[in-house]
Amino acid sequence: QSALTQFPSASGSPGQSVTISCSGTSSDVGGYKYVSWYQQHPGKAPKLMIYEVNKRPSGVPDRFSGSKSGNTASLTVSGLQAEDEADYYCSSYGGFNNVLFGGGTKLTVL
């Protein structure tokens, strides 16, 4: 199965909001509630930011929110801060005992 589709880059100024999208199909993103988002800073391990489309683990700021419409999931970062600059990956159950990741979006805080 193909990876989920993410735009390679996104950017915003401090205080602004940015939305990162993740496009799949009805067999993955559109078909299941198991969509999650991970933040990865350079040289670090991925960190869970959103699970089950729109739920935040404890400790993740409420500036991070998730949603889904049809076959596309989205991660919105509100009130951008310098420390939000990182790579963001979406993930979904892909059916047939398989997990899919997006190609990643590099978020730059201008």
Added chain:
Amino acid sequence: QVQLVESGGGVVQAGRSLRLSCAASGFTFSISPMHWVRQAPGKGLEWVAVISDDGGSKYYADSVRGRFTISRDNSKNTLYLQMNTLRPEDTATYYCAKESSGWYYGWSDPWGQGTLVAVSS
């Protein structure tokens, strides 16, 4: 706190084998499905394999099926990845991650720091 520590990475020639380990602590390892996920240098994340809590069910990505074997020793709180017939395209940082949904394919949290495998041709 929950901690995952990978080890066993290194440089290996194509066609050879390597075994990775992931030592778990801070949670009940024996009731948690576990994943391996890899990341080639400068590239995105790629799911590799998942194993059930008791080790009885294992599933693999097409790219590694038949060459890699995921296993676990719940008495030692350790996850393994046996990698055989390695190829240059297997070069990546390999992360172990705890499945936290109660299923196999929900979400992974936390992740280990990763161990680098470099396969030379």
